[in-house]
Amino acid sequence: MSMTSHKAWPKLTSREEFRFIAEQVLKRSTGDHTLVMLHDHHSGTTRFANNQIVQNVDTRRGSLSVTVAFGQRHGTAITTDFTAGAVQESVARAIEIARLSPDDPEYLPPVERQSYLAPPTMRAETATAGPARRLEYANEAIGQCRMENLGAAGIVSSALASVAVAASTGLFAYEERTDARFSLTAQAGEATGWSATAHRSIDHLRIQERTLTAIDKVKRGLEVRELPPGRYTVILEPAAVAGLWSALLWMLDAKSYEKGTSPFSGKLGKLIVDERLTLRNLPAHGDLLGVGFTSEGLPTVESDWITDGVLTQLAYDRFTAKTRGIDTIPTLDAPCLSGRGSSLPSLQDMIKNQERAILVTNFWYIRTVNPTDLTLTGMTRDGTFLVEKGAIVSAVKNFRFHESPLRVFNRLEAFTNPAEAITSETGKLLVPAMTLGDFNFSSVTRF
């Protein structure tokens, strides 16, 4: 490799630098309340397709947000320029907006000083990984695919961010966060196989293992048969489960619940999915991407959202929480779904135990069709197989599904222990692979 050794990354805003900037902002603001938020981000992505690098980028973007309030009137100015003059100008702009804005009856002053969990959000090996490391990983994936006469398309990315919030109420929080990602689509003609991962540590991406998974899938996809649309038993790999659950979690907004514009309206405290399923938020879990605090400076907390299938929690904005007398607002930054009772040790065991089912690697383009009953649609993608008599017998053409998680997760037949799941359309979750009965595939596509 001709690349020189990695050079020092540009220094992101430190805790003390942010404290200095925040003090300047608070000193200059004439508002009743002032909130300062920092997001200083340095990331790089090496992208490959057709077995070579097609895009190789490195971006450093700092962003400072100033919100000023006079009574119930508030305004926000944001800048990417951290020079003293630009910061001062941003304060002036926020003041001007706030003075001209109408009263917002739901405005609440920033929260006061908090204490935080301090989850392990920063890993030095990711922070110092530069283009050379990303290129090395991309080369490894491409090389393995090449050896098998396959095409490789994917990404390796690494990022470091300093994130902070401070306010005139005494609030102060600062955190460094790293993030590393790898995803690969192995290709052979019409067939594709996919695998993906994300972790705070770039050392945990397990490039070889993930690449072999994608290669195994594409090799199994060379012979494809077309099955008619209809209702099938499905074995959903964790990524596919995560896609459906992300859509569900997105709709837990408490304000919509109270206004009657939520699919969960009237369901708090009631069974909404199989009683063996429990969803918790685990910000300190080492395999999740939990954070220490929210953008408003609220501490993230371990919390229960669905317990034994019963919906026990909603996602509260601060105003709605206040009207309901809720002091600690639960967060959902690191979701973990688990099953109670006898789980199967692995996806392979799940396949072995199945007489006939469709095995789904991933879903794509999941969208809400009907927000009242949470009917979703989407396509299977990058590895859809027919399982018969305990073994994968062929790939099948991709299906479109038409289902509500509120129905289908009540048809749970088997599950594994929670495993990492991430897709291009979801954040990271820990979820089991699942076997679900009577899953509605409404149409089939041409490949």
Add this chain to the structure above:
Amino acid sequence: MPDHQIIHQDELAELALQRVVASGAEYGDIRLLDSRTQHIRGEDRRIDSIRDTEDRGFGVRVLYHGAWGFAASSVLSPEEVPRVADLAIEIARGSASLASERVKLADEPVHRDRVVTVRRIDPFSVTLETKTALLLETMESVHRQPGIVRSSASLWARQDRKLFVSTEGSRLEFDLLAVNGDFDATAVHDGRFASRCFNTPHLRMGYESIENANFLAEAPRIASQAVEKVKAPTAEPGLYDLVLDPEHLSLTMHESCGHPSELDRALGYEANYAGTSFLTTDKRGTFRYGSPHVNLVADNTEPETLAATGYDDDGVACQRWDIVREGIFVGYCTNREVATKIGETRSSGSNRADSWGSVPIVRIANIGLEPGTTTLDNLLADVKRGLYIEGHGSFSIDQRRYNFQFGGDAFWLIENGKRTHMVRDVIYHGITPEFWNSCDAVADRSYRRRYGFITCGKGQPGQSGWMTHAASHARFRNVSVIGGHAGS
């Protein structure tokens, strides 16, 4: 951008490009961008957010021994520019170490130009009191309709002042503007809820676009239709003739024609994320994409449209070309890199980045459906059992753009040539070329409307593309409609 800043930015550009040239790279460019975005959002009769964002930075792109490197920073300083330029060179050298096929750029004349969006009213000069009052009055009007429980309304404006300079000698200055406004109403009835939306078309105009939209005149209609929609009967599944309005068609075209016509997708660049394309290069010139009524034209020269920026982020002049001519697929959206891979001598000028921090990638052009010769009344008159669909709703499509499913914002039953009453929970689905081959008529130019998109997702890291799609009403025969609920 004041003159003294332009001079300063030229110096920064020179600082970067000198290093690129000295490295032995065959090509390099720099984009320096100063964007301002104002977004005012209202919800349930209150203004919940006013945000004014100044976003400044630069990105340096280098082609070294046939491979790309790109680096960008929001620190605009004489120290940071050389660091970033050197990093872009270093990254390109790394890419070159794995290159099996060298990137070759299609030729483009050197351009030195300045492009300015024509505007009558600068949206940033309109007072906040005026804008917030408009949103509050609109939401109040919506809530006067019994049955409405929620509303939202927003105004958005963005100004991009950009300087593009390349090692080939092109120097392009831009002062671009785009505005948008929207509001919606949500009604509840019998345990279910439904929304109806109103959008201005996201155009490169001034605040006159908002004034012309007349929110206050439209609000009662939108609110009333939200209530009618939530109370409407469900549509029975089955085959229907569809008459689609221009706003609805803008999304159908975007997903089922726009994306598959991106050449980078057809060549596999997006295989790991946005997907590939069923419009493979062997189909160009022969594949019947639609009926002879279907003429889809890319036009990045039409004033006021989002992709009409004079030049793209390759420094290629905007153009007009055919994508589908009389039903036959004939053309792609390309950039200077991928154009050469199919033997094109010039890029179509469709390479765009969503900010200074993003590398340009192939984006959908302003693709529109060419008008036909009939009227909307005639389209409806020849339908015994059909559905008339307005606006955007649920949408989903596979990664090669064959199997699609679309909803809409509002639906009316057509019986014996007349729109009768609203229905709800309409979802139609199909296979792209079968659907476009079922098009048997398009309304004339007097019905043509334009709708813009600013959230078209593509690329890793993800970027938002901007483009406008224009159409007149069109009719499609025997399309499969299924119920939009879990039991169907």
